[in-house]
Amino acid sequence: MTLKIYGAPRSRAFRVLWAAEELGIPYEHIPTDFQDGSKKPEFLAINPNGRIPAIDDGGFHLFESLAITMYLAKKHGGAKLYPATPEAEACLWQWSLWGANEIELPLVQWIGNRYVLPPDKRSETIAAEAEAKLPRPLAVLDAHLANRQYMVGDAFTIADLNVASLLYTAWFNKADLSRWPNVKAWLDRILARPGALKARKLREV
Numbered sequence: 001m002t003l004k005i006y007g008a009p010r011s012r013a014f015r016v017l018w019a020a021e022e023l024g025i026p027y028e029h030i031p032t033d034f035q036d037g038s039k040k041p042e043f044l045a046i047n048p049n050g051r052i053p054a055i056d057d058g059g060f061h062l063f064e065s066l067a068i069t070m071y072l073a074k075k076h077g078g079a080k081l082y083p084a085t086p087e088a089e090a091c092l093w094q095w096s097l098w099g100a101n102e103i104e105l106p107l108v109q110w111i112g113n114r115y116v117l118p119p120d121k122r123s124e125t126i127a128a129e130a131e132a133k134l135p136r137p138l139a140v141l142d143a144h145l146a147n148r149q150y151m152v153g154d155a156f157t158i159a160d161l162n163v164a165s166l167l168y169t170a171w172f173n174k175a176d177l178s179r180w181p182n183v184k185a186w187l188d189r190i191l192a193r194p195g196a197l198k199a200r201k202l203r204e205v
């Protein structure tokens, strides 16, 4: 049965769509929106949290975008996208959790209130406070990428995708990332991958 991916491309579903494209998995995209669509009974049966994304993989339901990308990569990517050793796998978890815990909220608040929300809904105070939280973690990522092309090992993995998909909105809106030149160069490189371009096409319409 074809994998079903639920969620508007302009949401965290982006990273799931990107993962499916990288992995070359056939899928059906059901572009559920995060207001009404995600609150309908048929979607709540898949994700009772009423949030997107979620997947239905032949009757196996899964929510939480990071869990989904790691599941798909482990199932379909082999050592290509999902590292083979316990140490490399742990580094993949480390960076994915780091993204969720250290940068996700300030990024959403910064970019939302500076560029994405309708102008009358933006708060410059929230944007500035959120932006001020980012130099500490992004300096860590910048230093990590100083001598590397990719986050874990010497090839693109789902760790790169999980973290880059968080920074994508900042990158797309041309927020000032020049403070972190290695992060910027890494984003420029991996967001031009064929799989990323296919997912971006769904989002940048």
Ligand SMILES: N[C@@H](CCC(=O)N[C@@H](CS)C(=O)NCC(=O)O)C(=O)O
Binding pocket: 010, 011, 012, 013, 034, 035, 038, 050, 051, 052, 053, 063, 064, 065, 066
């Ligand atoms: N930690 C969850 C967050 C999911 C989430 O908050 N999704 C947003 C859209 S990006 C949503 O569905 N919001 C609607 C709501 O919270 O009611 C994940 O990564 O999947």
